[in-house]
Amino acid sequence: MKTSNQIISAIKLTIIAGFTLLAGNSCTKEITGNLPDPTIKLVVDGNIELNTPPLILLTRTTKVFGDLNINDLGSFFEHNAEVWVKDVTAGDSVQLVEYCLRDLPFPDSVKADLLKGIGIIAFDSNSVPNICVYSVPDVVNYFFNGTCNFYGKENHTYSLSIKSGLRFITATTSIPKTRPVNGLSTRPHPNPANDSLVTVLVNITTPDTLGNFIRYWTKRNSESFYPPLSQSVYDDKLFRGLTLDLPLERGQPENAKNDEKTYGFFWKGDTVTLKWATIDYKTYNFFYTLENDGSGNPFATQVKVKSNVEGGLGVFAGYGTTYATIVVPK
Numbered sequence: 001m002k003t004s005n006q007i008i009s010a011i012k013l014t015i016i017a018g019f020t021l022l023a024g025n026s027c028t029k030e031i032t033g034n035l036p037d038p039t040i041k042l043v044v045d046g047n048i049e050l051n052t053p054p055l056i057l058l059t060r061t062t063k064v065f066g067d068l069n070i071n072d073l074g075s076f077f078e079h080n081a082e083v084w085v086k087d088v089t090a091g092d093s094v095q096l097v098e099y100c101l102r103d104l105p106f107p108d109s110v111k112a113d114l115l116k117g118i119g120i121i122a123f124d125s126n127s128v129p130n131i132c133v134y135s136v137p138d139v140v141n142y143f144f145n146g147t148c149n150f151y152g153k154e155n156h157t158y159s160l161s162i163k164s165g166l167r168f169i170t171a172t173t174s175i176p177k178t179r180p181v182n183g184l185s186t187r188p189h190p191n192p193a194n195d196s197l198v199t200v201l202v203n204i205t206t207p208d209t210l211g212n213f214i215r216y217w218t219k220r221n222s223e224s225f226y227p228p229l230s231q232s233v234y235d236d237k238l239f240r241g242l243t244l245d246l247p248l249e250r251g252q253p254e255n256a257k258n259d260e261k262t263y264g265f266f267w268k269g270d271t272v273t274l275k276w277a278t279i280d281y282k283t284y285n286f287f288y289t290l291e292n293d294g295s296g297n298p299f300a301t302q303v304k305v306k307s308n309v310e311g312g313l314g315v316f317a318g319y320g321t322t323y324a325t326i327v328v329p330k
Helices: 009-022 108-117 139-145 281-291
Strands: 042-049 055-060 082-087 092-095 097-100 132-135 156-164 167-175 183-188 197-205 213-220 233-235 243-248 271-279 313-327
Touching: 042 156, 042 167, 055 082, 055 156, 156 313, 167 281, 183 313, 197 271, 213 281, 233 281, 281 313
Parallel strands: 042 313, 167 313
Antiparallel strands: 042 055, 055 132, 082 092, 082 156, 097 132, 156 167, 183 197, 197 243, 213 233, 213 271, 271 313
16 A cells, blocks of 8 residues: 655654654753744645555645644644646546545455554554544545555656645646666675675666656655655766666655664665656755754754645645565575
8 A cells, every 4th residue: 555655744843843842851941921923834745656546645834832742643634625636748637535534445454554653653443543634535445455546657746636625726747757776785784793784776877867756765665765864866967867876765654763883785685676766856955955954953054944845835746656666685
């Protein structure tokens, strides 16, 4: 089952902001004053992949000092919105339907995989976060049979429109021509003492034209697909028209504990699957600025995340996705 590959943007930002501002230390100084109430905005975490129906998560921002209940993720979602996706190239359009996790006819094991896919590792069937997503009316048929009436196509442009109350959001994205990798290989860990670890390399041939962008995720054995923690998007400015091997960083959940000795590496015997997607410039710009925003460091240079969403925040991304797999020799 395919899910969004990022933790819901609004939830991430509000949780991070809440804990950052509530955590005190010896270097802080208490400042008093009246803060104006912020305008509550809608946040889009949406995508359409090749041969896959669109998936749109729609949440709301919250006040920094407002009620922040991280145990009730369902309270962040915007319900009953009117959501349309149009294939601008073909002229077709579809109104999306809202589905919530608790209402889906899936066993708990499948729901657990869905939660893992958005970074929630713990799973209790008695307290399933009611995560909601907008997708095509026949999405259940797609999950079980692999078919639906509206799905992503190569070299097509898509527009998104959302109406919720008096708020109106639009966004446009495209699925560029797919560019499969040539293959995967491995090389030993640079430290002989870590002989159970390897680096996985991807062999690619880049186009001889500028303006090509990719995003990637990795999957280790039966885990979910995760983007690398450092950076998941790249352009071709330095590699135009070349064939070369590039190291892949093992993706992992953002809330996973980092081990400096194993970070980014794979283990001998692993089955490694690479999810490799061509993306357009606006999608690249969003994730590049999001992943280089200083990671919460108050001393880092502030970066404005460049959203492709008008009237709200977030991203509507198109992915020309291909896959490659290697079994690491033991």
